[in-house]
Amino acid sequence: MATGELTAGEYIKHHLTNLTFGRFPDGTWGWARDAADAQAMGFWAFHVDSLAWSVGLGLVFLWLFRRVARRATAGVPGGAQNFIEWIVEFIDANVRGSFSARNDLVAPLSLTIFVWIFLMNLMDLVPVDWIPQLAHALGVPYMKIVPSTDPNITFGMAFVVFGLMLYYSIKIKGLGGFVGELAFQPFGRLGAPINLVLEGVALISKPVSLALRLFGNMYAGETIFILIALMYSAGWVLGVFGGFLQLGWAIFHVLIITLQAFIFMVLTIVYLDMAHQEHH
Amino acid sequence: MNLNATLIGQSITFLVFVWFCMKYIWPPLMRALEERRRNIADGLAAAERGRHEQELAAKRAAEVIHEAREQAAEIVARAERRAAEIVEEAKAEARAEGERILAAARGEIEQELNRAREELRRQVAALAVAGAERILEREVDERAHAKLLDELVAQL
Numbered sequence: 001m002a003t004g005e006l007t008a009g010e011y012i013k014h015h016l017t018n019l020t021f022g023r024f025p026d027g028t029w030g031w032a033r034d035a036a037d038a039q040a041m042g043f044w045a046f047h048v049d050s051l052a053w054s055v056g057l058g059l060v061f062l063w064l065f066r067r068v069a070r071r072a073t074a075g076v077p078g079g080a081q082n083f084i085e086w087i088v089e090f091i092d093a094n095v096r097g098s099f100s101a102r103n104d105l106v107a108p109l110s111l112t113i114f115v116w117i118f119l120m121n122l123m124d125l126v127p128v129d130w131i132p133q134l135a136h137a138l139g140v141p142y143m144k145i146v147p148s149t150d151p152n153i154t155f156g157m158a159f160v161v162f163g164l165m166l167y168y169s170i171k172i173k174g175l176g177g178f179v180g181e182l183a184f185q186p187f188g189r190l191g192a193p194i195n196l197v198l199e200g201v202a203l204i205s206k207p208v209s210l211a212l213r214l215f216g217n218m219y220a221g222e223t224i225f226i227l228i229a230l231m232y233s234a235g236w237v238l239g240v241f242g243g244f245l246q247l248g249w250a251i252f253h254v255l256i257i258t259l260q261a262f263i264f265m266v267l268t269i270v271y272l273d274m275a276h277q278e279h280h
Numbered sequence: 281m282n283l284n285a286t287l288i289g290q291s292i293t294f295l296v297f298v299w300f301c302m303k304y305i306w307p308p309l310m311r312a313l314e315e316r317r318r319n320i321a322d323g324l325a326a327a328e329r330g331r332h333e334q335e336l337a338a339k340r341a342a343e344v345i346h347e348a349r350e351q352a353a354e355i356v357a358r359a360e361r362r363a364a365e366i367v368e369e370a371k372a373e374a375r376a377e378g379e380r381i382l383a384a385a386r387g388e389i390e391q392e393l394n395r396a397r398e399e400l401r402r403q404v405a406a407l408a409v410a411g412a413e414r415i416l417e418r419e420v421d422e423r424a425h426a427k428l429l430d431e432l433v434a435q436l
Contacts, residue, residue, distance in 0.1 A: 022285070051286055054290060058293060066300075066305055069306075070308065081312075088313070108306040152284060153290045160298075
């Protein structure tokens with residue numbers, strides 16, 4: 001538990017609150033002191049912890065892969081190169097399997113999504129109190145270290161994917177073709193209004209489901225970790241039991257975090273493939 | 281769950297990361313992979329070619345050995361034939377030589393015999409003359425009786 005005087009509810013709330021910097025209703029910028037402050041800031045607020053961890057992990061990914069890519073040889077690969085190549089070939093095989101058009105963007109996009117989301121999810125396996133406690137000791141009141149439990153992060157990525165879908169749909173099929181696809185399917189020209197509603201919902205649901213799936217899974221997983229961590233303050237019997245629970249959940253979570261990263265990537269590939277395909 | 285400007289920050293970061301990955305990470309890795317794939321394919325093809333060439337060489341070597349063996353056998357046969365010929369020739373030559381030597385010896389013997397006969401004749405004639413001289417107690421004029429003596433010699 002974080003501190004002795006917190007109740008269980010406060011503990012959970014504390015763990016689920018972001019470190020927020022934003023514009024107060026009175027127009028001044030500053031750090032939010034609690035969740036109510038952050039709520040009051042409305043849209044113009046930044047979850048500094050989410051962003052910092054997300055960017056930091058992204059940089060770790062880029063640094064690691066760039067380091068290998070710069071020295072990549074066609075000869076016998078070393079350990080690091082072998083590992084990176086294994087990931088790259090895995091992504092490449094998935095892109096080739098699901099994406100039929102030619103687009104040089106999709107494979108690097110998939111690689112970025114998979115590794116970055118995986119790294120963000122991986123932070124979930126760090127015991128929930130370690131880094132927030134450290135931050136607390138350094139005077140930082142809130143520290144959420146799993147960026148993918150922040151809907152802003154998942155929506156941020158999903159909207160980029162959505163933007164790419166729209167961009168390529170219009171680029172490949174033309175604005176008319178794209179609107180036609182929305183309006184004249186599945187019921188033909190006469191059912192245009194119904195078609196628009198149906199296809200519009202289908203279209204909008206893609207990024208929303210993409211973002212919410214990742215967010216929901218990670219948020220739920222994180223919440224369970226927090227609940228398990230609560231047991232450590234409830235005597236040594238429950239504490240030991242909680243230890244085993246945490247271990248079990250963490251092992252299961254290894255599967256979840258990989259799977260969620262993979263699903264986000266595969267769905268992105270599929271959506272972009274659909275954007276590239278012309279229906280007649 | 282409050283959506284705010286974090287979303288924009290994440291979107292921009294995402295785009296920048298994807299751009300970086302697309303520009304600086306993906307191409308060199310794919311190039312290395314592609315190049316290695318090509319190298320391996322080339323290596324396998326070269327190995328296949330080498331094996332094929334090796335087979336051809338083995339076949340050719342067998343042919344050469346076979347040919348050499350045949351030639352050797354032919355040479356040996358020819359040499360044997362030649363040797364037999366030489367022996368035959370030598371035999372014939374030796375026979376001829378022997379005959380020649382024999383003939384020469386015979387000729388010589390004949391000559392020797394004739395010479396001896398002549399000598400004997402001459403001595404017998406001289407003996408006869410001496411005998412006759414002694415019988416007649418007078419000298420026989422050799423010149424006068426040359427014709428008689430020659431007749432005598434011829435009769436011997």
